[in-house]
Amino acid sequence: MSEQDAAGNNFLRSIIRKDIEAGRLEGELVTRFPPEPNGFLHIGHAKSICLNFGLAEHFGGKCHLRFDDTNPAKEEQSYIDAIQEDITWLGFNWSGPVRYASDYFDTLYEYALHLIREGKAYVCELSADEAREYRGTLTEPGRNSPYRDRSSEENLALFEAMRAGEFDEGSKVLRAKIDMSAPNINLRDPIIYRIRKQHHHQTGDKWCIYPTYDFTHGQSDAIEGITHSICTLEFEDHRPLYEWFIENLPVPAQPRQYEFARLNVNYTVTSKRKLKALVDEQVVAGWDDPRMPTIAGMRRRGFTPRSLRHFCEMVGVARSEGVVDVAMLEHAIRDDLDKNAPRAMCVMAPLKLVITNYPEDKVEWLSAPGHPNRDDLGTRSLPFTREVFIEQDDFREEANKKFKRLVLGKKVRLRNAYVLLAEEVIKDAEGNIVEVHCSYDADTLGEDPADGVKPKGVIHWVSASHGRRAVVRCYDRLFNHESPDRGGEDFMQHVNPDSLQVFNDCWIEPGLADAPAESHFQFERTGYFVSDRIDHSTENPVFNRTIALRDSWAKAGGAE
RNA sequence: UGGGGUGUCGCCAAGCGGCAAGGCACUGGGUUUUGAUCUCAGCAUUCGUAGGUUCGAAUCCUACCACCCCAGCCA
Numbered sequence A: 001m002s003e004q005d006a007a008g009n010n011f012l013r014s015i016i017r018k019d020i021e022a023g024r025l026e027g028e029l030v031t032r033f034p035p036e037p038n039g040f041l042h043i044g045h046a047k048s049i050c051l052n053f054g055l056a057e058h059f060g061g062k063c064h065l066r067f068d069d070t071n072p073a074k075e076e077q078s079y080i081d082a083i084q085e086d087i088t089w090l091g092f093n094w095s096g097p098v099r100y101a102s103d104y105f106d107t108l109y110e111y112a113l114h115l116i117r118e119g120k121a122y123v124c125e126l127s128a129d130e131a132r133e134y135r136g137t138l139t140e141p142g143r144n145s146p147y148r149d150r151s152s153e154e155n156l157a158l159f160e161a162m163r164a165g166e167f168d169e170g171s172k173v174l175r176a177k178i179d180m181s182a183p184n185i186n187l188r189d190p191i192i193y194r195i196r197k198q199h200h201h202q203t204g205d206k207w208c209i210y211p212t213y214d215f216t217h218g219q220s221d222a223i224e225g226i227t228h229s230i231c232t233l234e235f236e237d238h239r240p241l242y243e244w245f246i247e248n249l250p251v252p253a254q255p256r257q258y259e260f261a262r263l264n265v266n267y268t269v270t271s272k273r274k275l276k277a278l279v280d281e282q283v284v285a286g287w288d289d290p291r292m293p294t295i296a297g298m299r300r301r302g303f304t305p306r307s308l309r310h311f312c313e314m315v316g317v318a319r320s321e322g323v324v325d326v327a328m329l330e331h332a333i334r335d336d337l338d339k340n341a342p343r344a345m346c347v348m349a350p351l352k353l354v355i356t357n358y359p360e361d362k363v364e365w366l367s368a369p370g371h372p373n374r375d376d377l378g379t380r381s382l383p384f385t386r387e388v389f390i391e392q393d394d395f396r397e398e399a400n401k402k403f404k405r406l407v408l409g410k411k412v413r414l415r416n417a418y419v420l421l422a423e424e425v426i427k428d429a430e431g432n433i434v435e436v437h438c439s440y441d442a443d444t445l446g447e448d449p450a451d452g453v454k455p456k457g458v459i460h461w462v463s464a465s466h467g468r469r470a471v472v473r474c475y476d477r478l479f480n481h482e483s484p485d486r487g488g489e490d491f492m493q494h495v496n497p498d499s500l501q502v503f504n505d506c507w508i509e510p511g512l513a514d515a516p517a518e519s520h521f522q523f524e525r526t527g528y529f530v531s532d533r534i535d536h537s538t539e540n541p542v543f544n545r546t547i548a549l550r551d552s553w554a555k556a557g558g559a560e
Numbered sequence B: 001u002g003g004g005g006u007g008u009c010g011c012c013a014a015g016c017g018g019c020a021a022g023g024c025a026c027u028g029g030g031u032u033u034u035g036a037u038c039u040c041a042g043c044a045u046u047c048g049u050a051g052g053u054u055c056g057a058a059u060c061c062u063a064c065c066a067c068c069c070c071a072g073c074c075a
Helices: A003-007 A011-021 A043-058 A077-090 A101-117 A128-135 A152-163 A213-224 A233-248 A272-280 A295-301 A305-315 A326-340 A489-494 A510-514
Strands: A030-033 A062-067 A121-124 A173-176 A191-195 A209-211 A228-232 A256-260 A350-355 A364-369 A379-384 A387-391 A411-414 A419-427 A433-441 A468-475 A500-508 A520-523 A527-531 A542-548
Touching: A011 A043, A011 A228, A011 A256, A030 A043, A030 A213, A030 A228, A043 A062, A043 A077, A043 A228, A043 A295, A043 A305, A062 A077, A062 A101, A062 A213, A077 A295, A077 A305, A101 A121, A101 A152, A101 A173, A101 A191, A101 A209, A101 A213, A121 A152, A152 A191, A173 A233, A191 A213, A213 A228, A213 A233, A228 A233, A233 A256, A295 A542, A305 A326, A326 A520, A326 A527, A326 A542, A350 A500, A379 A510, A468 A510, A500 A510, A520 A542
Parallel strands: A030 A062, A228 A256, A350 A433, A468 A542
Antiparallel strands: A121 A173, A173 A191, A191 A209, A350 A387, A364 A379, A411 A419, A419 A433, A468 A500, A520 A527, A527 A542
16 A cells, blocks of 8 residues: 555555455445535545545546435535535546436435335324424424325325325325334434425426435435445434335345545534525625635635545545634645646735836847746746835835845845846825835846845745736635634624635736636735636736735734 | 534644554755755653453543534525
8 A cells, every 4th residue: 555545544544445355345345425505515525526426436446426406495506516616626526417316316216216115214294393293303203194094096196196286285294104213313213205296307397295214315326336335424324224124125226325424624614504594695705705615716716626536535534523713724725726727926915116227218028937946847937127015015215134025225136137226216296105116236137246235035026027916815714713614604794804805917927817717826925816717808907816825924922 | 401513733634443644834964156946863651531241442432521513585
């Protein structure tokens, strides 16, 4: 086993390995990723995707994509489309066609009839409220429904009438007859079919009764020959029911369910319900807003499939619930982009520098590496001119020795260019610094100054005459509370009001405007950015900040 | 005072009776035309607690404690 494998090792791999060794797998490993199309996929789903597809990849098996579409009231075709795009973007390919639990509605209906004929299911006419009462509580057993002992014939007739649309929604349900006194509430005659006079995105108006999750999932797994059905911990209590159906129905295979702990990340929410609320209440611009922990949002923010997959690998798979520090996610994307993103320069809050000893009309095209330690990323040309922009934060009239940038009367190196000396500050009537006049040392291109005194600072810059205007959006965490979830409905109160900051007067090196949408860069000394996949164009460049560079100076209070 | 789970470093997480991996975070040193990267070093005498078995226990046994999930005709 390679080190890589050892890192990705987890209890599920052990289980599968043992199954293979014991010859319990007749064919190959088959897993599935079963999203309900009622929202966009989020980072937690990414973990499940990496797990299910990753397991199949690792053991040379297959992974199906199956939409768990048993509740037409909440589902939409648009979500189906988005989910497929997310999975593909992450770099996974499902085996065979896109599948739907609704593909099996006919079979599921037959299974229900089978249960009825066996005396193991009945039509119940208790209202929802009554059913709740009869169900008992966590500590008290339930009571049998008065409809529990109908004959198979009567149940068959009633169920068929349900299917024919003869009853109102909520008036009747089909229940499995198991045990109303079971300590596991899921076994207290669970509802397996309910009446929903709803148009279904896949089956249209063919059905007015829909099977529940419990009655659908395991049987769908069996029909598809899923060998290991992996879900999150909250379904653990459903496993006995999953097994009950498999045992009591003429299904073609015997899948097994295994559970793992879902992913939680601090300073964020991973609940489709809450994410939908953020969209519906327009706290964000949409499911793919760069601040959203959705896969589409993170993509737009500038995360890469590789970084997300690496993150999921780092996080691991286990059965203990915990909260992963966002710092780990941030590490994953920085790590990837540091290695792979070409470098560029962008000034976000410009201050004009006039290099007084540089000829007015002169333009030098300086060569700069695409990446400091990757020659394969080539070089780029930077126009050097008399007037350049630097960051306002990179100049001070006076400063202590810790400030390694431009100070009046001191020297600094312009990244990939010359060393210059700040000689004069020009201010407006209010005393604001308007521009700084400097002189440059023509012998310092790629060389240290002749006097041997090396400037301690290096700052980025963009030609004022040849640079291009750009809009840069900086994103911060959407919530300013470590666990916005806790305490129930109040997560909206923790929304960070400053999660988006737009810079409209940014200057980028000219070549950057030609970047295609969704290109990743490191703006040196600033952070990692991506050209927006929707709004960016050569005419109107728009970049999103994916993540800032680590900044030990700021951390130590340097920016004070 | 039901059932099902989980408890190993600030956060994830290996470990499966032989003497506590790794990653993130953090701290300190070095390199550096990015206060980035890289690099070196440090970071659990201890595994929820208390007993017990054993030459030996995070790993086995017992009891206790804490936290999570379950009473949708959601998934």
